[in-house]
Amino acid sequence: MTKIESGIATRQRLLEAAQELFALNGFDRVAVRDVTEKAGANVAAVNYHFGSREGLVEKVIERYITPINEERLARLDELERRVPGKMVPLEDVIEAFVRPFLTQVRRSELSEKLCLRLIGRLMGDHYGQMPKSLELQFQLVSQRFKRAFERVLPGVAEDDLVWRGHFMAGSMVHAMANGEMLHRLTGGVSGAPSMELTLSRFVKFAAAGMRQWVPQAPIEMDVSDLEDSEKNPEIPQSEFLF
Template identity: 60%
Template sequence: MKASETKVESGIATRQRLLESAQQLFAEQGFDRVSVRDITDRAGANVAAVNYHFRSREGLVEEVIERYINPINDERLERLEKLERRFGSKPAPLEEILDAFIRPFVTQVRRSEMSEMLFYRLMGRIFGDLGGALPASVEAGLRELLQRFGKAFSRSLPGVDREELTWRIHFMVGAMIHTMAHGETLRRLSGDASGDPSMETTLSRFIRFSAAGLRDGVCQDEKGGADGPQNEFLF
């Protein structure tokens, strides 16, 4: 192998170690508490490597966020598109829209290098610690996500106006972030009364909880659909 090829492979390996070390530390300690030195020490690299591979600490933070959030959002939109094709001109069931919105966290954790606990903690920290300072590419993706899912929720919840539905979605997302970030805290504070449910059980509980909040005040017909005037809108 040529010396240049060895150098390239070494650089790729160093970059990967920096990403893996950063995501682990951010999940464990939060974004504000982790220094560049903490990351490079764990990765076995020098401080200059962060600037070489990511331009700055902020560039490294952005890449960690993008490599986790963008695949989740892509899967969300893919699931919503399949759902809407399946139901055609009819509104998709609320619970199935919620499943399309939330389940990608479950499928993506299985592709992650991190443990399930750290993965969900990182997700919670990304939105809890950095919700107001997300990379522009991530914000653009989330804006599109809100528009697409907002329309789908609106079709399934006729009679809920734009402002009210926007706040209900906001509350639902807040509960999701808190659940991911603080599941371990709940078990500790409740004296294990919360049990140790599987992620599938937690997902099912969360969908039922969220559907009840989103559906509050909407009349249901005998088939489980919503009565009332159609109120579709663009966010």
């Protein structure tokens, strides 16, 4: 629990101290006193600068989420400007949605691990109770991306699309917040988590889930390196109903 160097404006130090503590312990388990102490500021500082504890929480959230959402929209704009007739690859839309998280991680004062955890907590604890200022932002983002997905995945029913997007967002949040935990739980099989590799994996997973290609004919698989017994697995032709 290191103190944060003095000299920077108090307000800034408070924000930095707060975000680190929130990342470590969760938004609810951090007292105003913990923050001010870590920031080397006075107990009253939080109330002076942010009006209340809640005000501080909101500012921390805004500071993290707003640039992410802005970059998302900017990337989407750019995609839509690209060669008007041509269809944009689904993967690019998904990347426009996720990569801003990585940008934020790099921009953040926090370590990669902590920053990811903070974002995960943000989305987890506060998904249903975002600050007013962010609700509109999120509505805009999800509207824009919904339309983008509709264009890139023509023929998918609207409700299906919305749910697929929901699943996609969920796997992203969870993967970010618990990536290191995966490492532990699997005894290291998942490999040292590099963000860029994880992003790549995520995009592939999400793209497959979003488009849900079903092979019309027996699939061509590369079976060259499989055991004989595995060469002709009975691939489920998914008589999948519910």
